[in-house]
Amino acid sequence: MSDPEETPDVYGGFPRLSDAQIAVLAALGERRNAPAGRVLVAEGSPTCDFYLVLRGMAAVVEGHGTPDERVISLHGPGRFLGELSLLRGEVVPYTITMAEPGEVLVVPAGRLRELVTRDPVLGSLILQAYLIRRSILIGLGVGMRIIGSRFSADTRRLREFSARNRLPHRWVDLEEDPGAEALLRRLGVPPERTPAVILPGGKLLENPAESELAAALGMAAPVPPSAVCDLVVVGAGPGGLATAVYAASEGLVTVVLDAVATGGQAGTSPRIENYLGFPSGISGGELADRALIQARKFGAGIYVPAPATGISQTDGGYQITLADETTVSGRMVVIATGARYRRLDVPGLAAFEGTSVYYAATQVEALRCQNDPVVVVGGGNSAGQAALFLARQASHVSLLVRGGDLTANMSRYLADRLQRSTVDVLLHTEVREASGDRALEQLVVEDNRSGGRRTIEARALFVFIGAVPSTDWLGGQLALDEDGFVLTGKDAGPEPGTGEPGAARRRLLLETSWPGVFAAGDVRNGSIKRVASSVGEGAMAVRLAHERARAAEVEPARRAGVPV
Numbered sequence: 001m002s003d004p005e006e007t008p009d010v011y012g013g014f015p016r017l018s019d020a021q022i023a024v025l026a027a028l029g030e031r032r033n034a035p036a037g038r039v040l041v042a043e044g045s046p047t048c049d050f051y052l053v054l055r056g057m058a059a060v061v062e063g064h065g066t067p068d069e070r071v072i073s074l075h076g077p078g079r080f081l082g083e084l085s086l087l088r089g090e091v092v093p094y095t096i097t098m099a100e101p102g103e104v105l106v107v108p109a110g111r112l113r114e115l116v117t118r119d120p121v122l123g124s125l126i127l128q129a130y131l132i133r134r135s136i137l138i139g140l141g142v143g144m145r146i147i148g149s150r151f152s153a154d155t156r157r158l159r160e161f162s163a164r165n166r167l168p169h170r171w172v173d174l175e176e177d178p179g180a181e182a183l184l185r186r187l188g189v190p191p192e193r194t195p196a197v198i199l200p201g202g203k204l205l206e207n208p209a210e211s212e213l214a215a216a217l218g219m220a221a222p223v224p225p226s227a228v229c230d231l232v233v234v235g236a237g238p239g240g241l242a243t244a245v246y247a248a249s250e251g252l253v254t255v256v257l258d259a260v261a262t263g264g265q266a267g268t269s270p271r272i273e274n275y276l277g278f279p280s281g282i283s284g285g286e287l288a289d290r291a292l293i294q295a296r297k298f299g300a301g302i303y304v305p306a307p308a309t310g311i312s313q314t315d316g317g318y319q320i321t322l323a324d325e326t327t328v329s330g331r332m333v334v335i336a337t338g339a340r341y342r343r344l345d346v347p348g349l350a351a352f353e354g355t356s357v358y359y360a361a362t363q364v365e366a367l368r369c370q371n372d373p374v375v376v377v378g379g380g381n382s383a384g385q386a387a388l389f390l391a392r393q394a395s396h397v398s399l400l401v402r403g404g405d406l407t408a409n410m411s412r413y414l415a416d417r418l419q420r421s422t423v424d425v426l427l428h429t430e431v432r433e434a435s436g437d438r439a440l441e442q443l444v445v446e447d448n449r450s451g452g453r454r455t456i457e458a459r460a461l462f463v464f465i466g467a468v469p470s471t472d473w474l475g476g477q478l479a480l481d482e483d484g485f486v487l488t489g490k491d492a493g494p495e496p497g498t499g500e501p502g503a504a505r506r507r508l509l510l511e512t513s514w515p516g517v518f519a520a521g522d523v524r525n526g527s528i529k530r531v532a533s534s535v536g537e538g539a540m541a542v543r544l545a546h547e548r549a550r551a552a553e554v555e556p557a558r559r560a561g562v563p564v
Contacts, residue, residue, distance in 0.1 A: 012125070013132035016078035017052065021122050022105070025052055025080075028115065029107035034098045039064070040081070041096040044201015046218055048092050050112040051081040056102015062142050064095035072142060074099060080126065083133035084166075087113055087293055090218045093143035093168045093200045117297040127293070131286050134166060138363055143168030144217070147183060148195025150175055151438065154207050155195040156354040161210045163364040164261035164268065165304070166285045167217065210260075210305045211324070223303045223322065228329045229253040231545060232320050234308045235336035235470075237264020238531045239521025241291040242538030243334045248298035250542065255328055256300055257320065259307035263288030264338045265467070265522070266531045268360030269382065270389035274411060275531055285362065287531070308337070308473050311517075318517060332516040332548065334541045335474075335486060336534075339467030339522045344377065348434040349461070356440030358462045361386035365462075366393040373457045375443055377431060378464030379403055384414040386462050387423045397422070398456060400429045400445060434461070469523050479513035485525035486512055508544045510537060516548050 017025075029049075034040065034056060041048040043064060051058070053075050060072040060081065072094060075081055081096050086109055098104075107115075116123040137143060146162065148155030150173055162169045174180045174191060181191075187204060189196045197205040199216055214220060231247045233240045236258035247254040261267060269284035295302060310321040317331040341359040349357060358365050361376075366389060374394045376387045379401040387399040399418065404427050406415040418425055426445070432453060433444035440461060446453045469484045479487040487493075490506065492513040510518045518541040521527060521534035 012128050013136065014073070014075070014079060015125055015129055017080065017122075021125075022052065022054075022078070024119070024122055025050075025107055025115075026105055028111045029105050032104055032106055034058075034102055034104045036098050036101045038098045039095060040098065040104065041092055042201070043092060043095040044199060044203065045092045047089060047109055048082065048086060048096075049109055050086060050107040051096065052105040052107070053077055053079050053081070054103040054105055056098060056104075057100035058102075058104070059097050059099040061095045061097060062093075064097060072137075072140070077102075080129075082130065083137060084130045084289065085134075087116060087127070087130060088219070088289075090167075091200050091216070093137060113293075113297075117293065127290070131289060134168065134289075135285075135363060137168040138166065139367065141168075141170030143170065144200060145170050145172055145198040146195055147172040147180060147189075147198070148174060149191075150355045152195060153354050157210070158195055158197065158208070158213065159364075161213065161260065161305075163360070163362055164263070165214075165219065166261075166267075166289065166362075214305055220303050223255075223257070223306050223326050223328060224301075229255045229301075230330060231255075231332050231334065231542075232257070232318070232328055232330035233334045233336060234258075234320060235264065235338055235521070235523070236262040236288075236292075236302060236304065237336060237338045237521060237534065238266050238287070238291070239338070239534035239538040239541075240264070240334070240336035241288070241295055242535040243336060243520060243541050244295040244300040244302065244538075245291065245298060246539045246542040247545070248295060248300035250546075252542070252545075254295075254300040255330070256295065256302040257306040257308055257322070257328065258302075258304045259323075261288075261304055262292050262302065265341070265360075265382070266534075268362050269385055270361055270363070270366075271385050272531055273385075273413070284531075310473060310475055311477065313514070318514070332545045333518070334538070334545070335471075335478075335512070335517065335519045335523055336521045336538065337470040337473070337523050338534075339469045341464060342466045342468055344431060344461075344463055344465065346431050346434055349431075352434060352436065352440040352461070355438070356436070356458075356460050358460060359464070361389055361462055365460075366390055369394050369460045371395050372459035373398075374460040374462065375400060375431075375456065375458040376462040376464065378466075379406065380409045380464060380466075381411055381414055383462075383464035384410050384418055386464060388414075388417060388421055390462070391421060391423050394460075396424065396457075398424045398426055398458075400431065401425065401427050402430055402448065404428050431461075467522060467529070471523060477514075478517065481525045485527075486519040486523055487525050488512055488519050491525060508548060510541050510544055511548065516545070516552070518544060 058075045063069045172180050230252040231254045233243045233256040244256045266284040267288040271281045273281035307323040312319050318333045319329045370393045373396040375398045377400045391397045428449050432446045443458045471484050479492045489509045520537035520541045
């Protein structure tokens with residue numbers, strides 16, 4: 001990492017605070033003398049306070065005191081320390097020590113979190129710096145180490161979980177890294193017991209489940225047994241997070257569950273450029289992190305990973321069953337589980353699913369493809385954004401579009417950018433075969449008009465060809481369309497009434513075939529499949545939940561003849 005003391009500010013990642021800003025923070029903390037060599041925060045600590053350098057110099061160090069020690073950055077007077085782990089409550093991925101004697105201001109983490117969510121200027125400055133620093137750490141591979149074979153499904157599982165949750169990490173490839181075997185010998189882990197994870201601080205996990213890894217990193221506490229709340233939100237994509245923000249801000253006891261990560265499919269987008277209020281665009285990961293902090297500000301409980309496996313009706317509400325058989329009960333439910341990308345049915349491609357085929361294009365995937373030729377398949381915004389993003393790292397990017405019009409399913413501004421870029425756009429083109437020695441090397445593609453075929457080089461394939469709704473966990477109990485998307489409103493049919501003519505009540509706009517259960521975002525039949533619309537539906541679901549709750553209170557009163 002560049003030394004912030006000697007280089008220009010990195011997009012707001014290393015701002016120097018003004019005297020007025022320091023005074024605001026000083027009212028929240030205390031000054032402490034800090035001699036040279038003092039460790040302010042140890043790598044692997046479960047949490048840490050906020051530190052601001054008043055005098056002297058602090059160093060951010062990985063592997064402090066080991067032969068592999070490296071200095072990540074230096075911070076002088078007016079610079080503050082830390083990164084996103086402080087706000088998310090995660091294990092600290094590095095050590096902070098005093099390189100020169102001086103004085104620091106220490107603010108308890110809880111007070112800093114309050115400041116970030118209530119101070120529109122200083123809080124936003126700190127949050128933006130922390131988001132940028134997290135991206136830098138990911139790019140540098142600072143944090144936990146995942147040791148495993150590129151041909152191992154479990155290695156791929158842990159790498160994907162880390163990437164989707166934007167966790168700083170480095171992958172040690174058993175096939176390519178010359179020091180991998182020596183490292184395993186030192187740890188006493190035979191290759192057959194990999195993947196292994198070395199956490200910040202040195203703790204070792206052998207092939208952990210996602211929940212075990214999340215707990216070890218301090219991502220979230222376990223879901224409270226038999227938790228009961230006003231609203232259970234299943235899915236933490238844009239729709240689910242918006243639901244959480246609006247519901248919790250209105251005083252509803254809200255729990256959010258997600259199987260993999262916050263942000264959903266949008267969280268894997270390198271750039272969202274048509275979202276209101278962000279004229280220069282925003283990455284899906286940053287949008288998710290901001291929404292997560294905002295939802296927690298209002299008291300929403302967000303649990304990841306917490307995969308839902310079933311839903312059932314109870315007296316006065318509903319119960320969600322999780323993979324570990326924990327249950328969460330709520331008066332009402334919002335289903336926001338979104339959709340997952342479809343897979344290509346191509347001969348030979350399945351062999352490369354664990355090594356060379358991706359369904360997201362984040363910073364992590366881009367670094368793996370550095371200086372390699374890659375192919376992106378798809379004609380929508382996700383494919384276009386991925387192609388432009390990957391072009392910064394890959395030696396060559398080809399975008400394969402089945403149709404003949406790039407703007408048929410893609411925003412005009414994005415299509416225009418692609419036409420002006422180095423991306424090779426191939427219309428009327430489909431993948432027919434994949435080949436390579438253990439990893440992808442070549443693709444056979446076909447012009448679907450002429451039938452002509454040719455071979456192109458590809459070390460990685462990124463697939464964005466539509467989505468399949470994540471509704472298997474519902475067990476067919478709610479009304480779905482023929483493609484598995486959740487039916488809502490009038491499409492879900494009328495709510496059963498008393499049996500008398502005209503007694504049935506029409507469903508509310510986002511309400512499913514079960515009263516008090518709503519669907520928002522990509523999982524819903526007829527949704528627009530845009531981040532903005534998912535956020536809007538999440539907010540709308542809260543309003544409709546209030547309406548349904550009011551109706552549930554009013555109807556019994558009416559039947560009893562009570563004026564309402």
